[in-house]
Amino acid sequence: MSLAKCFALIQYPVPHHLLSRLVGKLAECRQPWLKNALIRAFIKRFKVDMREAVEPDPTAYATFNDFFTRKLKPDARPLGEGLLCPADGTLSQFGAIEADRLLQAKGHRFSMADLLGGDEEAARRYRGGSYANIYLSPRDYHRVHMPLGGSLTEMVYVPGRLFSVNAATTDHVPNLFARNERLVCHFDTEHGRMVVVLVGAMIVAAIETVWAGQITPLSGQVQRIRFDTPVRLERGEEMGRFKLGSTVVMAFAGPVGFDDTLAPKTKVTMGQSLGGFPSLALIER
Incomplete structure (x- = not known):
């Protein structure tokens, strides 16, 4: 059995909601030493580029959740067509x-x-x-x-x-x-x-x-x-x-006429064009 399948199977008995709520409480912690440690560890582990953020200073966020849902600079994600x-x-x-x-x-x-x-x-x-x-x-x-x-x-x-x-x-x-x-x-x-x-x-x-x-x-x-x-x-x-x-x-x-360059597992960014529509006519269903 593959590791991926093992990972999927062991999730069935896990108390999903309890675990999620406990992590949620931790993510709302306002103790500076703890939330700053969590944020710094997360940035290092996942190589987060803080230069895109309106507030690039990790310690300026009141909670981990505030950091996680950080706002980006206006020009960080230009909008494409369609x-x-x-x-x-x-x-x-x-x-x-x-x-x-x-x-x-x-x-x-x-x-x-x-x-x-x-x-x-x-x-x-x-x-x-x-x-x-x-x-x-x-x-x-x-x-x-x-x-x-x-x-x-x-x-x-x-x-x-x-x-x-x-x-x-x-x-x-x-x-x-x-x-x-x-x-x-x-x-x-x-x-x-x-x-x-x-x-x-x-x-x-x-x-x-x-x-x-x-x-x-x-x-x-x-x-x-x-x-x-x-x-x-x-x-x-x-x-x-x-x-x-x-x-x-x-x-x-x-x-939808999806862009020919797209394929499953393609990395995408917010605002990127995914394709267009064959007609502007409103489709009633």
Whole structure:
């Protein structure tokens, strides 16, 4: 048995939420000697480039979480053309949504309906559309931005486990993104419906959005919030952030022409162009 498979299997009995909450409390510690030691060790271990940050001094952050969700300089991530990458990370998989199925990793697919918290009606909007999964490693910039301008119409919190979402786990844990705790954000855009799913993971203490603050953890039930007055966010604008690493899954009702230079496991940065749309016409599903 490979080390990667062993790592995936030993996560099943681990108390994911308890471990994540304990790490979350540590990440909010304000004792200077402790939080500075944690930050310096993290920068050294993951080779974080602090020159990109608005505040390059590691000791200036009040907590480890403040450092982890640090803001970058305005010119650090220029916006490209067409569809934008929403975060720094690895483009793990992307392509067409085939019969309601998205590719997680070789040999593993998951359903759109399961990803959206069992919402079959919403899943039907994306049949024939496209998707992309972006994995954020610990060293990456952890704010998530809008791939397109859009109006938020509904937010759905879906409870679940908190498996790691690194390559070893995605290769060996079926339906991973549809198992983990996640926040589903539905948008209307000029290219049709778009959904951006912020997937929680091991030791991710919380997910925050710019419109509602901290979202997770909530309860053990699916919670839906409709916005009678949609929240408008522009292309490239921040929409949320992870407190420690995770994955973004985004899907579109229409087909996306992904850039020919992209391939699974490609490193990407927030604001990078991922491709474009064949038509500007609004696609109703």
